Amino acid sequence: MSRNKKVLTGTHFEMGNWACAEGAIAAGCNFVAGYPITPASEVANRLAARLPRVNGTFLQTEDEIGAICSAIGASWVGCKAMTVTSGPGISLMQENIGFAVATETPLVIIDVQRFGPSTGVPSVGLAADMVQVARGSHGDYQIIALSPESPQEMFDLTIRAFSLAEAYRVPVFLMADGFIGHMREQIVIPEEDRTKIKQRKIAEQSVSVLDRRDFLDVKVAPMPVFGLGLKAHVTSSCHDEHGMRNLSDPAVMHTYVMNPIKKIVNHRDDIVQVEDDCIDAEVALVSYGTVSRSARAAAGLARKNGLKVGTFRMLTCWPFPDKEIRQLAENVEYMLVLENNTGQMYPYIKAEAAHACRVSFLGPQTLGQIHDPEYILSHLNRR
Amino acid sequence: MTVSIHPLKKYTRSHITRTTTCPGCGIGIVSQAILRAIDELEFNMDDFVFVSGIGCSAWIPSPLYNTDTLHTTHGRPIAFATGVKLGLPNKNVMVISGDGDLAAIGGNHLIHAARRNINLTVILLNNGIYGMTGGQTAPTTPRGLTTITSPYGTMEHNFDITPMVVTAGASYAARWTTYHPRQMTRSIKKAIQKKGFALIEAMSQCPVQYGRVSKLGKAVDMLKDFKVNSVKINKARNMEPEALLGKIVIGEFVDIEKAELSEECMNLRRKMMEAM
Incomplete structure (x- = not known):
């Protein structure tokens, strides 16, 4: 090779x-x-x-x-x-x-x-x-x-x-x-x-940046990449759709903040990925990252003990999978959020789930140690 | 009526009709020196990418210059420009910013870019004070000067930027004042053509902030002060340190040839690809 x-x-x-x-x-x-x-x-x-x-x-x-x-x-x-x-x-x-x-x-x-x-x-x-x-x-x-x-x-x-x-x-x-x-x-x-990956769209040639929309398009503006003679004007200061600095117009300020947010939020269905293994489950173990490995093992142990436990894993944490968490909450009785920290995503999950099911948080026995599946199971047995 | 068009107008965005500088500011002189250097070298603006930070002088290229311009966060233009140059080694990448931006908050990037000897042209306008934020003391403010954040006089010693950049490893470094626009233009031309890290420290008057607190007065008085207090580097080398107190040493501090980073990176890629 x-x-x-x-x-x-x-x-x-x-x-x-x-x-x-x-x-x-x-x-x-x-x-x-x-x-x-x-x-x-x-x-x-x-x-x-x-x-x-x-x-x-x-x-x-x-x-x-x-x-x-x-x-x-x-x-x-x-x-x-x-x-x-x-x-x-x-x-x-x-x-x-x-x-x-x-x-x-x-x-x-x-x-x-x-x-x-x-x-x-x-x-x-x-x-x-x-x-x-x-x-x-x-x-x-x-x-x-x-x-x-x-x-x-x-x-x-x-x-x-x-x-x-x-x-x-x-x-x-x-x-x-x-x-x-x-x-x-x-x-x-x-x-x-x-391995297919998406490529950025690149802006077309124009006389002036005023003839192009290089920024703030909720559908994602083609990028005026440098070195192509596009004469791009790039600033992180508040700017209009042409990239020109504008520090006085409230409407421009609003768009400068809102459109990049909408660009992500409007496309959240394309971005958000979750792994929902909670069919028939009464209890959902909600996790992401490394802890998901323990959650899966714990769910397996629980099933052997006759508990209807499933796992729900967030592959995308941001934008936050609010819709998916809400749907899950409506289908289970109890949601246990597992994170290897003191509960960083928990408030966001709870805010979407607490209207429909019981929600609680379980950190690891000792911070920095991955949850022992038996430890998760003992928590489920105690609840 | 005859309409006369400024000979450098062709280098600016046509819809930008005003600048943000105060009356008497040195930015106009330095900006003209930059554009004259580009003009005399017969470059096209599309041969350049300009990167600037935060502060009055960062607004020289952004939005005025009619080419790709990147206006960045405070202190970081050299770091951004490093990525631009490594990705576009065949373009001239010029950083234009102030002493607060490049030597205070961004001092570490300045030192390391000089050490790497990456082919950037850095125009550092030094007005000895924070102008945009209202006249606070800077690392370049002369010791003892009373400013709004040194109301009892600065107790700190000030940076001598150009020799520091020379020590860090730059290929080219020169210092001029706005009283020396022709010499400055010549140095900028050399800096653009230099394969390696090149610094022009442009001592520039800020009559509104610095002129007021130093009691040097208006722009013309400050330019006269530059004239009186500037000492050519050849002469300065034979002078005692005490005699140089309060003086501005001007001229070329270094002009050498040495390996340059973006070319080294290209050579490495070529070597590795050929070994396939």
């Missing part, structure tokens, strides 16, 4: 972080900027070696701010750009996550989450950034966040992240954690031509 092969078609036994790097390359990623951080480093390490072999560029920056900014800059010149980090890096990137939202920049951000707050425990996984990726930058906005439960999904959902970023001109997060980032499992990489 050539070391320059773009897509490593075949069956592998590798880490989740390896799968993520290969998913990026299979998606056509050709620019990655990053700063070393545990437990995400292996993604960047692999891409540093792989990218130049597939005509791409890897840049190790002076900090995570430099990483996201250079990735956004690369996206504006037409690269499929990505950065990879963990919680402390996301905290540093927040201002420019808002920049990517406001300028409608396609960007993939890999977050291999770790135990926080602050410097916390680098090598222990925790679903620590579920809210900060969606709400951490100032102002109102929507992003997309996908939550993988296995190394295989770190490959599959990285590809989907690029597809969504390109289609909607928005930052897309892959919310992995230290556990699946470092877990080795079977990873199946399909043939190159089986």
